[in-house]
Amino acid sequence: MQNNSSNSIVFVTGAFVSSTCWNEWKAYFQSQGYTCYAPAHPHKEGIAAALRSEHPHSSIAHNSLTSVVEFYAAFIRRLPEKPILIGHSFGGLILQLLLQQNLGTAGVAIHSVPPQGVLTLKWSFFRSVTPALGLFTSQKKTYLMSFKHWQYTFTNGLDLATQRATYEQFVVPESKRMSRGALTQEAQINFARPHAPLLFVAGSTDHIMPASLNYSNYQRYAKHKGSITEFKEFAGRNHFVLGLPTWRESADFVLSWLSYTIGAPAPVRARTAEPQR
Template sequence: MEPLRPQSIVFITGAFVSNDCWQQWQAYFNQKGYTTIAPPWPHKDAPADVLRNRHPDTEIAANRLADLTDYYARIVEQLPEKPILIGHSIGGLMVQLLLQRDLGAAGIAIHSVPPQGIFTFKLSFLKSGWGALGFFTSTDESYLMPFEDWQYAFTNGMPLDQQKAAYDQFAIPESKLIVRDTITSAAHVDFSQPHAPLLLTSGSTDHTIPASLNYDNYLKYQHSGSITDYEEFEGRNHFVLGQPTWKEDADYILAWIDKTLPQSETVNTSMKISD
């Protein structure tokens, strides 16, 4: 008998944005019968404007990828079942890291930061990430993406009023160290190992994580007995979770879950007792 499809989803937020970015997604999946949570990163449990007013924030600046992955692992381990994991950007990387620990029934990595060893010299990728790395600046201070950089790295192609509204609602300070950690062993994935079903998605206009980088990530997975799928969406930038097309992406992900984790039929567990 196939296991029942999990009824819980853990949304894992990426860098630079508040976990409020999942509100529409949570409402969507809640309506489909799932129980969802979108835990904030440590030291980020506050509205975006409050966090911006705290900048520079030494506690946020101290966040590291290994600790953050452990933090989400502890959350997942407290649930009554292995959940479906859905993450964006660095959250997508953590989905892959948690699947390595066998902590998810399935994973969806949306415009994921790639694991260690996958890199590109594409100009948009280098331009989008340079400021956040914070070279020649103190790592004791958090990094807050200027609006002009936000326009290029997250909301390129959107009208100015939408770009500004998105920044005001979601942009928050970030740790420079956690961005640097994505190219270290803290981001290591053993692509030869079996894993729960994994879907990687990308966007054709994403400057921060170009679609080609997500495709390279997909090609790295080598275990023939594990499900690994890939889908590129036209016109999606790195603000994919809040673009007007977000529901089309959610519809695709839901259909992928339905196809990949079929719901078992009710099994009659009654037993006949012999005379």
């Protein structure tokens, strides 16, 4: 255990969705005594339906990976203490870039987009990410995930009514410039550098960020023996992990890991496991 506890958490939102995806997590962690923040990406403030009405000429299109990382870095530097960082999907990549700047006491990357150079050959990954990159289309226009793609990429396995309701509640336009940044030096991590304790959480039924890809990301850090890096795969979790009926189990595991690793109060700690192949 490291004596590096923090009473603050910054939740880092991923691509394609509103920051309101963190509402239940934020309320739960606040009930555990944390001060929690879930800032929206630049130009993504407001309800999802209103943001969708601005597609394809939304100002969101101006966001880049670098500018969004800089936004979070500036937000964190204004806080009274260095926070714990918890990020989902693209937020997991942003979190890794923030930890590289020593801006968090610990990081939890949930179903994370990997840094540059960490790839998978799984077909579900390519089927999920290719439309969002908008190759051969203008970066001046946003990408808006279709309902059909939401069903495959985020909410596979859920009933139709839940898929439709969550699409209406959370899906927002996204910057193709930001998505493409994950393939460039903007997303470069120096895995040889020491880093704050870092946990990767993955799900066995995630199409867009397969557990094996998250495990590859984890392994790149695990080579640095002087830093804490751990991995946990949950069975039956798709990419909509934050809003599944099982979200409390995932949140409790994160609390346990934080307690064991940096001394934060938490429920009983669960066991780390390698991904299913």
